[in-house]
Amino acid sequence: MSDALDGLRLEDLRTHLVAEGVNAVHAAPLFRWLQTGHRGGFEPPLERWLERQEDTLITPLRRVLETTSEDGWTTKFLFELADGAQIESVLMGFPGRFTACLSTQVGCAMGCVFCATGQMGFRRHLKAGEIVAQAREVSRLVADRYGERVRNVVMMGMGEPLHNYDATLQALAAITDTHGMGVGPSRVTLSTVGHVPGILKLAKEPAPYTLAVSLHGADDEERGRLIPVNRRWPLAELIDAMRVYQAQKGRILVAWTIIDGVNDSPEHARKIVNLLKGLDIHVNVIPLNATEGFEGSQPESRRVIDFQRILKEAGLPATVRQRRGLDVAAGCGQLVVKSEV
Structure with missing residues (x-):
């Protein structure tokens, strides 16, 4: 199957239609349908x-399984792609807003030892349309079930978004376009384990x-044991890249998965402060x-609060x-596909 059109930016869809002999004026309504799944009346041409x-229009994405957490606000989806590969996505509901957590790869090549996706290994990159298709399916569910819209997107599902850079950025350009789903770009978060380029x-x-x-x-030896890719892009390079990014864009979020007896001590906390000064x-x-695939455990709540x-x-x-969806393995680092159809 050829790449579907739903992964295209609006300007690229216009170019495609013109090449097909269709007036560019029809691109916006077609784009809205491809992005949202809601088809209005189209002009005869x-x-x-x-x-x-x-x-060649819409990327096929079959919802194999939908599991909702006991918290009532977190739903995990198992999707099957055209080639039989499977991925997971998560919908997180909060009062007044819904967030879609999307995958960018089947598996992941970064190998983080405590992450189920990393333990799964790398299968392939997702195409832009396959990323868009996840957002579209989750958005349609939110609209149909709750009468609301997805307002936030986090690229924190399966895979390293910056390893699949071009497809991820192409998909986000489509997802954030106001002619389609219209998620505000400032409401999009890309998570990386430190892919410096x-x-x-x-x-x-x-x-x-x-x-x-x-x-x-907070040092190369310690981080390298948890995140093998640190050997390729050590902390000094990562921090330098973060400084470049911040000079252009502003505040950066840092995730610290805190593991009992591994990186949860007061000394670790002070090392973070010095590193990020x-x-x-x-x-x-x-x-x-x-x-x-990982034997570590979370620290006692007292140690987390002290940290x-x-x-x-x-x-x-x-x-x-806030810990969400753990009963359906929808929490951070828990997404994995154990078998594929």
Whole structure:
């Protein structure tokens, strides 16, 4: 199957239609349908063109399984792609807003030892249309079930978004276009384990996406044990890239998965403060979520709060991430596909 049109930016869809002999004026209504799944009445020239199309319009995405957490606000989806590969996406509801957590790869090549997706290994990159298709399916569910719209998108599902840079940025350009789903660019967060070339490229993008960097270790030896890619892009290079990004875009989020006896001591907290000195950072402290392939555990709540307190007293804003969807393995680092059809 050829790449579907739903992964195209609006301007690229216009170019495609003109090349097909269709007036560019029809691009906006077609784009809205491809992005939202809501089809309005099209003008006859566009209808005639659509009748000649076969399977090149919308990326096929089959919802295999939908599991809702006991919290009532978190739903995990298992989707099947055209080639039989499977991915997971998550919808997180909060009062007055809904957030879609999207995947960018089947599996992940970064190999973070505590992450179920990293333990799964890398299968392939997703196409832009496959990323858009997740957002479209989740958005349609929110509209149909709650009468609301998805207002936030986090690229924190399966895969490293900056490893699949071009497709991820192309998909986000479509998702944030006001002619389609219209998610505000400032409400998009891209999470990376420290893909330095990707961070430097993202710093040059005009869209004000938020960057979230998964740190988890405050020196190379410690971080390398948890995040093998640190051996390729060590902390000094990562921090330099973050400074470049911040000079262009502003505040960066830092994720610290806190693991009992591994990186949860007061000394670790003070090392973070020194490492991030001079950067405008907000730290998300994330108690470890259990995965089958990692034997670590989360610290006692007292140690987590003490860790957060040390950061805040040193002038580093820090929050402890609210834990959601753990009963359906929809928490941070828990997304995985154990078998594929």
